[in-house]
Amino acid sequence: MPAESDDATTLSLPQWVIPPPGGFTADDFLKMRGLPRHTELIDGSLVFVSPQEKWHSRVINLLVQELDRQAPPELRAEREMAVKLAKRQVPEPDVLVVTAEAYARTSPSTHYFPEDVVLAIEAVSPDSEDRDRDTKPRKYAAGGIRHFWRVEQHEEGTVVHVYERDLESGGYALTGIHHDRLRLKVPFDIDIDFTDVWTRRNG
Numbered sequence: 001m002p003a004e005s006d007d008a009t010t011l012s013l014p015q016w017v018i019p020p021p022g023g024f025t026a027d028d029f030l031k032m033r034g035l036p037r038h039t040e041l042i043d044g045s046l047v048f049v050s051p052q053e054k055w056h057s058r059v060i061n062l063l064v065q066e067l068d069r070q071a072p073p074e075l076r077a078e079r080e081m082a083v084k085l086a087k088r089q090v091p092e093p094d095v096l097v098v099t100a101e102a103y104a105r106t107s108p109s110t111h112y113f114p115e116d117v118v119l120a121i122e123a124v125s126p127d128s129e130d131r132d133r134d135t136k137p138r139k140y141a142a143g144g145i146r147h148f149w150r151v152e153q154h155e156e157g158t159v160v161h162v163y164e165r166d167l168e169s170g171g172y173a174l175t176g177i178h179h180d181r182l183r184l185k186v187p188f189d190i191d192i193d194f195t196d197v198w199t200r201r202n203g
Contacts, residue, residue: 019045026090030082030110038080042135044088050127055153056094058197059123063095063151066192067119075118075188076103082111083120085143091136095121097147097187114143118187121149141165141172147187148172154179158194 016032023044040047060079068077078096085091090111102116120140122132132150140148150161157180163172164186176184184190 041090093120094123117145119147123151
């Protein structure tokens with residue numbers, strides 16, 4: 001009987017997985033301990049991620065290293081830190097560029113605020129396509145984060161979709177699609193070569 005099977009599955013879940021009426025708030029979420037790594041709060045519900053694939057991990061390493069190296073002194077690159085965007089929204093971008101002041105701040109130590117973030121980047125995985133292409137960009141734009149990149153693996157190459165927030169509409173506008181090499185002037189001078197992402201040594 002499908003209904004009985006569904007009920008049995010629900011009853012076997014840990015109680016903390018099930019959101020309360022109205023969903024978890026950001027404050028509820030940020031107080032939770034023992035969650036799986038990289039758990040996010042989207043629309044009041046917990047979102048769990050699959051283990052990273054090699055490309056995903058290596059492209060994040062490359063982005064953090066190069067962005068931190070090329071950024072001006074007032075900015076720093078960070079990986080996989082939560083952003084308290086709104087009452088029921090705490091996503092975790094794969095890569096962030098934040099103000100140096102926020103980077104050095106010791107409290108809160110678990111998350112940033114949208115005003116700290118200059119650039120949010122998502123590297124798309126098979127399980128995160130819908131979130132990275134639709135849900136999370138809309139949340140970042142609504143939170144006021146000015147720049148967003150979506151990075152995808154295409155065959156053996158890397159493609160970066162670059163967006164900037166339109167001040168009138170409040171949404172992101174696509175400003176360019178870059179294959180294997182990224183050269184930009186905003187939010188600062190950037191030149192990143194993705195062609196050796198599979199073999200590059202980090203550090």
